[in-house]
Amino acid sequence: MLQYFSSLDPITLLKSFPGSIAQGMVWGVMALGVYITFRLLDFADLTVDGSIAFGAATCVMLIRSGVHPVFATFFAFFAGLIAGIVTGLLTTLLGIPGILSSILTQISLYSINLHVMGQSNRPVSVDNYPLVVSLRYVTGSAATSLIFFAGMLIFLVMLICALYWFFGTETGSAIRATGCNAQMARAQGINTGYIKVLTLGISNGLVGLSGALYAQFGGAADINMGRGAIVIGLAAVIIGEVIFGKFVSKRRAAFAWTMGAVVFGSVIYYMVYQLVLWLKFPSEDMKLLTAVVVAFFLAIPYLREKKSSAKGVKSGE
Amino acid sequence: MSKALVLKDVHKVFNKGTVNEKVALDGVSIELDPGDFVTIIGGNGAGKSTMLNAIAGVWPVDAGQIIVNENDITSLPEHKRALYLGRVFQDPMMGTAVTMVIEENMALAYRRGGKRTLRRGITHEERELFKEKLSTLGLGLEERMTTKVGLLSGGQRQAVTLLMASLKKPELLLLDEHTAALDPKTAAKVLEISDQIINEYHLTAMMVTHNMKDAIGHGNRLIMMNEGKIIYDVRGEEKKSLHVKDLLAKFEEVSGTEFDNDRMMLS
Numbered sequence: 010m011l012q013y014f015s016s017l018d019p020i021t022l023l024k025s026f027p028g029s030i031a032q033g034m035v036w037g038v039m040a041l042g043v044y045i046t047f048r049l050l051d052f053a054d055l056t057v058d059g060s061i062a063f064g065a066a067t068c069v070m071l072i073r074s075g076v077h078p079v080f081a082t083f084f085a086f087f088a089g090l091i092a093g094i095v096t097g098l099l100t101t102l103l104g105i106p107g108i109l110s111s112i113l114t115q116i117s118l119y120s121i122n123l124h125v126m127g128q129s130n131r132p133v134s135v136d137n138y139p140l141v142v143s144l145r146y147v148t149g150s151a152a153t154s155l156i157f158f159a160g161m162l163i164f165l166v167m168l169i170c171a172l173y174w175f176f177g178t179e180t181g182s183a184i185r186a187t188g189c190n191a192q193m194a195r196a197q198g199i200n201t202g203y204i205k206v207l208t209l210g211i212s213n214g215l216v217g218l219s220g221a222l223y224a225q226f227g228g229a230a231d232i233n234m235g236r237g238a239i240v241i242g243l244a245a246v247i248i249g250e251v252i253f254g255k256f257v258s259k260r261r262a263a264f265a266w267t268m269g270a271v272v273f274g275s276v277i278y279y280m281v282y283q284l285v286l287w288l289k290f291p292s293e294d295m296k297l298l299t300a301v302v303v304a305f306f307l308a309i310p311y312l313r314e315k316k317s318s319a320k321g322v323k324s325g326e
Numbered sequence: 327m328s329k330a331l332v333l334k335d336v337h338k339v340f341n342k343g344t345v346n347e348k349v350a351l352d353g354v355s356i357e358l359d360p361g362d363f364v365t366i367i368g369g370n371g372a373g374k375s376t377m378l379n380a381i382a383g384v385w386p387v388d389a390g391q392i393i394v395n396e397n398d399i400t401s402l403p404e405h406k407r408a409l410y411l412g413r414v415f416q417d418p419m420m421g422t423a424v425t426m427v428i429e430e431n432m433a434l435a436y437r438r439g440g441k442r443t444l445r446r447g448i449t450h451e452e453r454e455l456f457k458e459k460l461s462t463l464g465l466g467l468e469e470r471m472t473t474k475v476g477l478l479s480g481g482q483r484q485a486v487t488l489l490m491a492s493l494k495k496p497e498l499l500l501l502d503e504h505t506a507a508l509d510p511k512t513a514a515k516v517l518e519i520s521d522q523i524i525n526e527y528h529l530t531a532m533m534v535t536h537n538m539k540d541a542i543g544h545g546n547r548l549i550m551m552n553e554g555k556i557i558y559d560v561r562g563e564e565k566k567s568l569h570v571k572d573l574l575a576k577f578e579e580v581s582g583t584e585f586d587n588d589r590m591m592l593s
Contacts, residue, residue: 175444179437182426182447186434189423196382196421197490198408198438 013289022287027154029283031147033276034161035222036241040249040275041172041268042089042215043242049176050188050208055111055239057216059118060092062235064217065224066125069133072225078141082221089217090210092118097206122232129232133225140225165272173265184208237296240303241278247306249274328396330530331358331498336380336390338554350376351387352554358498358532360395363524363545366534367573372551374534375416378500381532383407395497409439412491412529414484414504421487424476428467428486431475432456435490459489463519481512485519492523499524499531506536517544538570552581
């Protein structure tokens with residue numbers, strides 16, 4: 010036991026935190042996409058696992074062919090957008106259940122990503138290209154690190170502001186209404202099929218963008234980089250809601266704060282991830298651990314309701 | 327004068343070709359004049375709600391024609407028919423988006439039939455208008471415009487849904503047992519509000535009800551349905567002088583069976 014504790018070096022942990030915070034911010038973009046489908050549209054969208062790699066593959070191949078990384082990152086948004094639209098069309102036009110539609114898109118993206126990359130892994134080095142983000146900026150000088158975090162923070166704040174504005178528009182309101190009560194939305198003349206396709210597109214666009222950032226951050230696009238991404242996204246959403254729920258609900262513009270909380274949730278996820286690894290938890294079990302944590306937090310509202318209704322029956326006697 | 331609604335020989339069979347096959351609408355034809363307020367009664371599975379759903383376009387009909395104010399809407403999808411229709415459902419949860427606040431719900435209804443663009447979801451002028459309209463309900467909801475609808479009582483929700491259905495004047499208001507899930511006192515209040523809104527905006531309306539007294543006491547016309555058909559249609563003075571026992575007798579005379587509805591309130 011003593012040996013175990015003496016083998017843990019707090020300095021190593023502290024040194025690794027900037028990297029995990031950075032990674033959390035990059036994945037925060039994806040978490041926002043997951044939040045939009047899962048919470049606002051009430052749609053469990055597994056396209057995410059495929060579209061994150063699709064965004065990464067598109068971005069890396071464009072950069073390698075000479076496109077400026079900024080534009081390549083921008084294009085990755087559209088790659089994700091298309092993936093989301095395909096899922097949307099499968100479910101609205103062809104009547105395939107939503108979750109199955111998203112699995113079909115996800116699986117087909119595996120082949121498509123292999124075609125895009127020509128092999129299962131494609132590196133993109135910060136030495137050769139002026140990448141938008143990179144782990145090397147974080148681990149490099151204090152100046153590059155500061156620029157990275159400041160830039161990423163400004164980008165996330167702008168993104169959240171844009172989403173806040175969008176979900177306050179007529180179209181954004183229609184999305185929220187469709188997610189809450191599709192029957193009511195149709196009775197108010199909202200084309201719920203179109204809204205679903207649109208929302209899945211926007212959400213996966215963000216996921217694709219996140220994939221592009223992540224590939225540049227880590228220096229490569231990999232065919233397996235999206236595996237389990239949806240679970241990490243859900244973890245970020247749930248961690249954000251659980252930790253900041255009370256704080257957020259009392260604010261003006263609570264919706265914007267909620268999205269901020271989701272990004273924070275992603276950062277916290279990666280910090281905890283780092284902590285657990287540092288405690289020498291076997292890395293091959295990390296996905297299992299994540300899944301258990303997500304299952305636990307998803308079950309809480311249901312179990313709480315069950316308990317309170319059981320109480321209600323008792324006191325009613 | 328053009329008709330507010332024309333149903334021409336509308337047919338609908340559910341689960342066709344299976345053991346659960348059910349003829350829900352068996353050649354329903356009816357014409358409504360503008361300003362008509364029709365109450366609809368009938369036994370279990372008579373086709374009352376099915377007729378309203380056929381008009382609203384919840385699913386396509388098998389045969390027949392549905393014309394609202396000279397617009398043939400038979401082949402339009404549900405969200406496009408919303409341009410012509412205001413709807414209030416039996417379940418108070420159904421008519422509103424419960425996670426959104428009152429004014430947001432009203433803003434959604436105010437855009438019924440319009441294009442949803444990137445303009446603001448709700449404007450200042452609209453807030454003033456909604457406040458004024460809400461105050462006519464006399465429920466104090468004008469002070470709670472930013473309350474989530476999920477926190478309102480069933481009666482309050484139905485009142486808000488009624489107001490939403492009339493914000494943009496519909497060609498036809500469909501009330502599908504919209505007081506059935508409420509306690510008697512609240513139901514009476516919501517009915518009163520329904521009358522008030524229908525009169526104030528000169529709406530054409532159809533109201534399915536399980537309360538025969540309400541069916542007689544409201545509107546200018548009453549129809550009775552049985553086995554997917556309209557079996558009795560009465561209006562004006564004749565309707566006013568009706569009694570519940572007349573309706574029961576009429577039902578037995580036409581259908582040859584006893585009136586059967588577990589929820590029908592006979593007194």
